[in-house]
Amino acid sequence: xxxxxxxxxxxxxxxxxxxxxxxxxxxxxxxxxxxxxxxxxxxxxxxxxxxxxxxxxxxxxxxxxxxxxxxxxxxxxxxxxxxxxxxxxxxxxxxxxxxxxxxxxxxxxxxxxxxxxxxxxxx
Amino acid sequence: xxxxxxxxxxxxxxxxxxxxxxxxxxxxxxxxxxxxxxxxxxxxxxxxxxxxxxxxxxxxxxxxxxxxxxxxxxxxxxxxxxxxxxxxxxxxxxxxxxxxxxxxxx
Numbered sequence: 130x131x132x133x134x135x136x137x138x139x140x141x142x143x144x145x146x147x148x149x150x151x152x153x154x155x156x157x158x159x160x161x162x163x164x165x166x167x168x169x170x171x172x173x174x175x176x177x178x179x180x181x182x183x184x185x186x187x188x189x190x191x192x193x194x195x196x197x198x199x200x201x202x203x204x205x206x207x208x209x210x211x212x213x214x215x216x217x218x219x220x221x222x223x224x225x226x227x228x229x230x231x232x233x234x235x236x237x238x239x240x241x242x243x244x245x246x247x248x249x250x251x252x
Numbered sequence: 253x254x255x256x257x258x259x260x261x262x263x264x265x266x267x268x269x270x271x272x273x274x275x276x277x278x279x280x281x282x283x284x285x286x287x288x289x290x291x292x293x294x295x296x297x298x299x300x301x302x303x304x305x306x307x308x309x310x311x312x313x314x315x316x317x318x319x320x321x322x323x324x325x326x327x328x329x330x331x332x333x334x335x336x337x338x339x340x341x342x343x344x345x346x347x348x349x350x351x352x353x354x355x356x357x358x
């Protein structure tokens with residue numbers, strides 16, 4: 130069974146950078162795109178971006194275009210999300226998610242989800 | 253980017269009742285690209301339905317999806333206690349989007 134284990138909660142200062150990890154176990158790693166989806170407290174879901182590990186190609190939500198980077202380390206089956214120039218409205222739970230089917234882009238639907246990494250941005 | 257709106261915002265029902273949730277897209281979408289998720293407090297979303305009407309593995313058949321064009325519906329035929337949650341529709345376009353959610357509560 131596929132499992133996604135995310136790194137622990139983070140508290141960051143405004144203007145700093147964040148790096149969150151998601152380690153996948155079970156199933157194929159490189160042939161399924163992964164996405165990051167975030168949820169601000171009490172709010173809905175927002176796609177941050179995604180990566181195709183096989184191709185190394187990434188797509189990002191234009192809202193984060195200049196601040197976000199998603200990468201993978203195939204030997205450790207880990208997906209990373211980096212977000213720079215953090216602001217208070219980046220406070221959210223960040224979820225890693227794996228596509229239901231193999232494909233080119235991590236645009237959904239997502240079958241497997243991590244438990245989320247809570248990030249607080251505060252001075 | 254497709255904007256999804258969901259109605260109602262909150263649906264107050266009792267166990268055993270039928271729930272009908274609506275998702276409307278800002279423009280016509282490919283029905284293969286419309287999915288529904290369930291989310292309970294402090295949990296990750298759970299994929300229920302994809303391609304408008306296909307249940308994900310392990311999802312009970314009381315959940316069904318339908319629709320086309322701009323209007324899509326998630327129906328829960330008989331609510332079980334574990335079905336009280338928030339439901340999101342999602343479009344898998346080049347820039348994926350989610351609806352704001354419908355909360356089904358008692």
